[in-house]
Amino acid sequence: MAANRITATLKTSGAVETHRHAIQRLQTALAACPLWSPAVALHKQCAEAAHMIDKLVERFDRKLVVTLIGPTGSGKSTLLNALAGVDNLSASGHQRPTTRRAVVFCGEKGDADQLVAHLGTEAVSVITSQAAQALAQSILIDTPDMDSTEQQNHIPIIHKTLALSDILVCVFNSENPKRRDHVDFLAPYVRRFQGEAVICVINRCDRLDAVELKDVIVPEFSGFIRSAWQRPVEKIFCISARRHLQEPDWDPGAPPRHDFDQYPELHEMIFGTFNRPGFIVDQRLQNAVALRDYIEAEVRTEIQRDRPTLTEALTQMTAAEKDGVGSALASLYRETPGQLLGVNVRLYQLLAQRWTGPVGWLIALWARVLVFGSGMAALLRFGNPLRQLWGAVSVVGRYRKAKSAVADSEEGKGLDQALRSYRLSLLKRWPEIAELLVRGRFAPEVRDIARVLPEPGDLAAELGARWNGALERSLETAAAKLSGFALQVLFNLPIVALLGHVGWITARNYFSGNYLPGDFFLHAFITVLIALLLAFFFFQVLTRATASPDRLARRAFQGLQQQAADFMPLGDTALTRQILSVLALSAESAKAGEDRRLEGGPPAR
Numbered sequence: 001m002a003a004n005r006i007t008a009t010l011k012t013s014g015a016v017e018t019h020r021h022a023i024q025r026l027q028t029a030l031a032a033c034p035l036w037s038p039a040v041a042l043h044k045q046c047a048e049a050a051h052m053i054d055k056l057v058e059r060f061d062r063k064l065v066v067t068l069i070g071p072t073g074s075g076k077s078t079l080l081n082a083l084a085g086v087d088n089l090s091a092s093g094h095q096r097p098t099t100r101r102a103v104v105f106c107g108e109k110g111d112a113d114q115l116v117a118h119l120g121t122e123a124v125s126v127i128t129s130q131a132a133q134a135l136a137q138s139i140l141i142d143t144p145d146m147d148s149t150e151q152q153n154h155i156p157i158i159h160k161t162l163a164l165s166d167i168l169v170c171v172f173n174s175e176n177p178k179r180r181d182h183v184d185f186l187a188p189y190v191r192r193f194q195g196e197a198v199i200c201v202i203n204r205c206d207r208l209d210a211v212e213l214k215d216v217i218v219p220e221f222s223g224f225i226r227s228a229w230q231r232p233v234e235k236i237f238c239i240s241a242r243r244h245l246q247e248p249d250w251d252p253g254a255p256p257r258h259d260f261d262q263y264p265e266l267h268e269m270i271f272g273t274f275n276r277p278g279f280i281v282d283q284r285l286q287n288a289v290a291l292r293d294y295i296e297a298e299v300r301t302e303i304q305r306d307r308p309t310l311t312e313a314l315t316q317m318t319a320a321e322k323d324g325v326g327s328a329l330a331s332l333y334r335e336t337p338g339q340l341l342g343v344n345v346r347l348y349q350l351l352a353q354r355w356t357g358p359v360g361w362l363i364a365l366w367a368r369v370l371v372f373g374s375g376m377a378a379l380l381r382f383g384n385p386l387r388q389l390w391g392a393v394s395v396v397g398r399y400r401k402a403k404s405a406v407a408d409s410e411e412g413k414g415l416d417q418a419l420r421s422y423r424l425s426l427l428k429r430w431p432e433i434a435e436l437l438v439r440g441r442f443a444p445e446v447r448d449i450a451r452v453l454p455e456p457g458d459l460a461a462e463l464g465a466r467w468n469g470a471l472e473r474s475l476e477t478a479a480a481k482l483s484g485f486a487l488q489v490l491f492n493l494p495i496v497a498l499l500g501h502v503g504w505i506t507a508r509n510y511f512s513g514n515y516l517p518g519d520f521f522l523h524a525f526i527t528v529l530i531a532l533l534l535a536f537f538f539f540q541v542l543t544r545a546t547a548s549p550d551r552l553a554r555r556a557f558q559g560l561q562q563q564a565a566d567f568m569p570l571g572d573t574a575l576t577r578q579i580l581s582v583l584a585l586s587a588e589s590a591k592a593g594e595d596r597r598l599e600g601g602p603p604a605r
């Protein structure tokens with residue numbers, strides 16, 4: 001029997017661990033979105049729920065904790081005495097306020113250890129009674145009065161007490177059961193207990209007419225509670241606690257008006273059904289499920305409220321950013337004319353690598369001439385001149401001193417200008433986006449775009465690298481087209497043919513011992529040169545026509561514009577990450593809720 005119980009306990013604590021884990025996952029996800037205001041409170045609630053589950057596991061082998069809560073005068077103390085079987089265990093009636101602290105009634109002192117440790121000795125009195133039979137199996141708690149002047153001080157005590165309770169008995173006064181303040185106060189607590197663990201008791205029923213009680217008061221009360229707690233109550237017990245004291249001591253002027261009393265059923269439920277060993281553990285496990293569902297529902301409700309607004313904000317951010325990047329690129333493109341020389345140099349460098357034959361040699365020579373003639377030789381020490389011209393601001397800064405030969409201020413200006421365009425375009429639309437975000441309960445600091453934008457240095461580097469890459473790609477494509485095999489053959493052929501012809505004449509005469517005069521060679525050389533220069537000239541005309549620097553820059557720009565959608569500097573910021581996290585959390589928690597419904601588990605709410 002004992003071994004069975006231990007295995008049951010172990011199994012159950014494994015199950016509880018899963019619920020705890022679910023809560024912790026939520027907690028971690030919430031910690032990742034500090035800009036979303038509700039996350040802080042929800043995170044705290046998660047922590048508390050996880051703590052409650054821990055406590056729950058700790059007391060798996062302990063006695064059932066039954067807590068009574070209700071307005072002053074509803075008869076909590078009387079009911080407690082009746083349940084315990086000892087009159088005046090809890091002071092009742094005239095000595096009010098009877099309960100300033102939570103009063104724990106138990107059979108042995110050690111039973112209350114966890115409660116005392118959790119609540120602090122100040123907030124709790126422990127009363128042990130061996131005479132009270134009920135206390136052999138359970139712990140009864142009388143909570144502090146809620147309508148006294150010290151109400152505010154009592155709230156934390158009640159809060160902590162409920163966190164350690166297995167069964168919540170809500171006591172209402174039959175003469176005035178529909179007290180909105182109390183029902184509302186209890187609502188969030190009630191949701192943390194599984195259905196059966198919350199018991200509603202209408203006390204002092206002996207003061208009312210039996211028929212009115214059954215036909216009017218109970219049905220009305222049931223509806224009232226259902227709407228306030230947003231869940232049905234399993235059972236409402238109509239009792240007369242006083243009748244079950246050892247000595248009821250009725251006032252001779254106010255004896256009970258009838259015999260209708262469901263106290264025996266209440267007693268049986270608490271001490272019969274609930275108190276069976278297996279049942280207690282099961283009860284606690286179900287409370288853990290209720291806790292998890294409660295906290296998930298809380299998070300879900302909060303997120304669902306902001307979801308549409310945040311989705312809209314994200315859509316607008318994407319659109320605004322697309323415009324921003326577009327205008328930054330347009331600005332870079334406008335700055336191109338100052339950089340066209342570099343584009344031309346780079347094109348001839350690429351062509352020189354690809355071409356062979358006499359025309360190829362001339363192209364290579366021309367590339368060198370351009371490099372030195374344009375004063376770019378200094379740049380070449382650092383590699384590709386384009387990279388230098390369009391390179392990241394940081395790079396520009398680092399090499400600025402080294403490149404005194406080139407008007408480098410131009411380059412930085414191009415990127416600065418582009419960044420400014422990006423910012424301006426975003427700034428125009430930011431107020432509207434920020435308003436949406438604030439409405440979606442993001443911290444008001446999102447209104448300050450400077451805190452939201454990525455680092456300008458990073459952005460400039462990225463923008464510069466992209467522009468550079470696009471230009472390089474468009475150069476590569478043009479160079480490849482202008483270096484086709486057929487084209488090379490076509491341009492080289494006249495020169496090669498001439499050279500062949502001259503070679504043939506020279507060789508033939510040489511072998512017949514007939515040496516040609518110098519004039520022949522001069523003439524031949526000039527003919528070949530003219531042909532070569534003409535070929536090169538036509539090649540340059542072709543290059544101009546198909547791959548002018550203007551055209552290359554335009555193509556690069558068009559290519560970049562098409563790709564602008566995947567360049568979202570904002571996408572990598574803390575703000576966007578947090579918006580996405582919140583939305584992901586909502587999708588995930590909705591899915592978890594759905595899964596549980598399909599499993600046929602208890603509804604989230």
Ligand SMILES: Nc1nc2c(ncn2[C@@H]2O[C@H](COP(=O)(O)OP(=O)(O)O)[C@@H](O)[C@H]2O)c(=O)[nH]1
Nearest residue numbers: 072073074075076077078092093204240241242
């Ligand atoms: N008529 C009647 N009076 C009751 C009943 N239960 C409690 N009382 C009285 O209601 C008053 C308040 O009870 P008490 O237990 O101190 O309520 P508490 O403030 O909720 O602890 C006392 O005078 C009790 O005698 C009952 O079932 N019937």
Ligand SMILES: [Mg+2]
Nearest residue numbers: 076077098099
């Ligand atoms: Mg009392």
